[in-house]
Amino acid sequence: MRAWVSAFAFCGAALWATALAAQTSDLVSQSSFRVCADPANAPMSARDGTGFENRLAEFFAARLELPVQYEWYPMATGFIRNTLRANRCDVVIGYAQGHEMVLNTNHYFTSAYTLVTRSDGPIADVDSLSDSRLKGLSLGIVAGSPPATHLARNGLIGKARPYNLFVDRRHESPIPDMLNDLKEGKIDGALVWGPIAGPLVKQGFPDLKVTPLLKETHPPRLFFRITMGVRQGEKVWQRKLNSLIRRNQAEINAILSEAGVPLINDMGTDLLDPVQ
Template identity: 70%
Template structure:
């Protein structure tokens, strides 16, 4: 199954198009800074990461750095082709705060989040009761979708792709923001619903679009799956560093859950079949 793309927001996974996997490096922790938590991040990927520190991945980095008793130091680079090559692999930084589980470009830590794609609709509209993409209420509706993402296959299966409004996947978000553009179009009535990766859509709705309802798509039974496990990513071979981060995740999972819940990130069970109850 093709690795998901987190709607460009899916924090780095198979969306590093054109890159090849390098041979694993020898196991070492010598390359990891002892004086700072060096984070590889996109400077304009709000609500995940932002150069002004307002993203929830920034807050996650601060949490991890506090546990390590180190300051945070960033290497900024757009989350697009070449991101890993020019940041983590170039040894300019030591960790990507959010990376889809199972991709070969990085060594994944244990996952700290499982999330899912969401359907976003006006709260006071007739689509607020929809829970799955095969609902007849969606027939004939104009639905926004990030091109090339997994929900598009479900839309096609259910006859919804013909009138879909497509938004670009690979962009430099310093200049273009497909998720925000989609929600703005929904607010203007140019589309009837929006489908976004939950860690992007949930926080945006919470901060800027209170008139919308976020519906996690946890009832889709056929492939491709719409839920994904999110890890931190480190350089291949750096098992000592990976284990240290695994320990931090394990010991502070409740605090991480609360941080994500406060941001508005939908959290689901590891199998993506039910919502995870988290107090914040």
């Protein structure tokens, strides 16, 4: 009798696990690669398909032998709630590792905040915010971003010029505005997230230089590992995407490098050879 009960319990648990797996996978489309994306978040995502996240989406979809289908929504408050959690799409192409609003895949690249300068300027070779040559200069900073703490620590916040953090990119573009101000000499340098700075400079600012900040040892850290985000509980889908990342890492790196994204190692200490 005891053995029968144990066997029944085992079978029940197995059936429950199977049902749960099916439940957590049923929401994922089998007919298209459904991507949650901001339509005006260049150089990452754009409705016209020119962002590097668009290229990654096309690449992943091709490997899965599915067409890409977008659910467009501004990357602001409510983005995950109104896209991924509402089951209007199945994946966010770029999401910082460890964010509890989504289930993260394995990370597929690591990048860092950068110092953007004029290529022929006096601080073109500065690679640390503790460099004395930055004293008295005006640096552009996105308000509330991690480098702001480092500016304060090094006595640079007083002359810093803030740019808005949360904006609707359809109507306001603080990073291109910051780079234009740098080009015109209104500020002396700009502190920008590398996957934004690198592609924008490559596309339209040939006289500017992008230097990843890899020497900052005090918190907050300035490098982040980027994953794809899926719905909480979608373990089957997460594992499928993890396998996709693992088998195609060299091609992913090539897409990012071609776009101008500065790639660094997982510890945030050195630039990564794009062929790795």
